Amino acid sequence: MTQTFPIYINGQWEDMADHPTFEQRCPANLDEVTGLWPASTRGDAQRAIEAAQEAFGPWSRWTVQRRAAILKVAHEAMKRRRDEFAEILTRENGKTLTESRTEIDSAILEMEFQIHEGVRVYGQTAPSSMDGVFAYSTRQPLGVVAIISPWNFPFNVPGRKITPALMAGNTCVFKPASLTPQTGLKFVELFVEAGLPAGVLNFITGSGGTLGHELVTHSLVKAISFTGSTQVGRQIHQQAARNMTRTQLEMGGKNASVVLEDADLDQAAEAVAKAAFACAGQWCTSTSRAIVIHGVAAEFRERVLELTRQIKVGNGMDPAVAMGPVCGTQQLESILDYLKMGKEEGATLLCGGGRMTGGEYKKGCFVEPTLFADVQPEMRIAQEEIFGPVLSIMEVADFEQALQVANQVDFGLSSSIFTSDLQKAFTFLEETEVGLAHVNLMTAVKEPHLSFGGVKASGFGLPEAGHTGIEFFSEHKVAYVKYR
DSSP states (O other): OOOBOOEEETTEEEOOTTSOEEEEEETTEEEEEEEEEEOOOHHHHHHHHHHHHHHHHHHHTSOHHHHHHHHHHHHHHHHHTHHHHHHHHHHHHOOOHHHHHHHHHHHHHHHHHHHHHHTTOOOEEEEOSSTTEEEEEEEEEOSEEEEEOOSSSTTHHHHHHHHHHHHTTOEEEEEOOTTSHHHHHHHHHHHHHHTOOTTSEEEOOSOHHHHHHHHHHOTTEEEEEEESOHHHHHHHHHHHHTTTOEEEEEOOOOEEEEEOTTSOHHHHHHHHHHHHHGGGGOSTTOEEEEEEEHHHHHHHHHHHHHHHHTOOBSOTTSTTOSBOOOSSHHHHHHHHHHHHHHHHHTOEEEEOOSBOOSGGGTTSOOBOOEEEESOOTTSHHHHSOOOSSEEEEEEESSHHHHHHHHHOSSEESEEEEEOSOHHHHHHHHHHOOSSEEEESSOTTOOOTTSOBOOEETTEESSOBSHHHHHHHTEEEEEEEEEOO
16 A cells, blocks of 8 residues: 655644545656655645744754754764665656755755854954943754755755754744655654754645745744755745745756866866766756867867767666656656747757656666757747756857857856866856856855855745855844943
């Protein structure tokens, strides 16, 4: 029998036997139902918010060292259960086991940094212009915060959001993406088993429209941290503004890698192919546009084409597989629409371009790694986020045109340039309109001690991770003390 999973509110696992449920299916085999999940209601969301509000007072008065002690127990358990979590993630999301383990490892590093950052949230002292007055500032928690995480990195992103929120003294209501709820549940289990007090972290599953609206508009929710599409992010920001609720939005990308004449073409081709097709292209920092100078375009294209054709696609549980399925039928249909669009717009299809069927692929959401050439800046496949294993190669005359084309999109998350010319490298870093820029590295490179976020339609509010992780989840208070 298919297992029915619970939600977690106010320290209690609730099986919700009287609630309607929804299925989560394995994208590598749509016949496999990995679990049934409660379709939580707005009333359930309200109960979770109220539980978090009740827990906030006591939790916020804990010392940061005491909060850190519990999170460290959860952190150690995360390391022990790495392989268990990776298998669950692969069954739900489709990415390969290697990619899932890498995601868990990333979450371990993110959580470790944020725990240590949380115990170093110092205030400032400042000389007052008034005689006999001592002035200082402190950081205070906000209250109840809503965490809405995506399906493409369903373990790492909650770690990057929930850890600083708790370390700052807030309480949380966490809603995972409906495509990957068990991965989110396992993350919550770590904190429950570590002894987190009731109500501090609550977990609900169900429709983003139903639950998201309640989380975003409820007067007790003081901040919302969201990762997902730009369209939904804009809706969240508009709704949250009515209550002046602060928002942290990490949204879409249309990331470019620029390849100049003096680039190491082997290095560039390997980095671009990896960033384009890892996780089936379903990461916000993936490379979706390779912008190449005419003189080296043909050679670069052949090298990327060779690497693309070598990619073995299949069930992510198979250690020999390099690329798994895309995450669900809705995502599959959207990507196939873009593949059709690219052909109709006049791009040259070099390889891939369709769904993989028959044999081991017949029951899954498998898309061929796809390479388009002769892509023009105005084409929709060059402007819109496809979020799949699709790379567009665009040829330009010189560095100035490359920079112009790279910036000629609504998004601004990540970019890279491959060159040995320091002047052009630093000019690119100055003028590329992104929150994350690279030289001779793939667009997906990031580290937990540095902030992560985009500009333009890719991000809003303080970035995640790094020093700004805690900063978003806290506010400044200044005090003046007259002592004589």
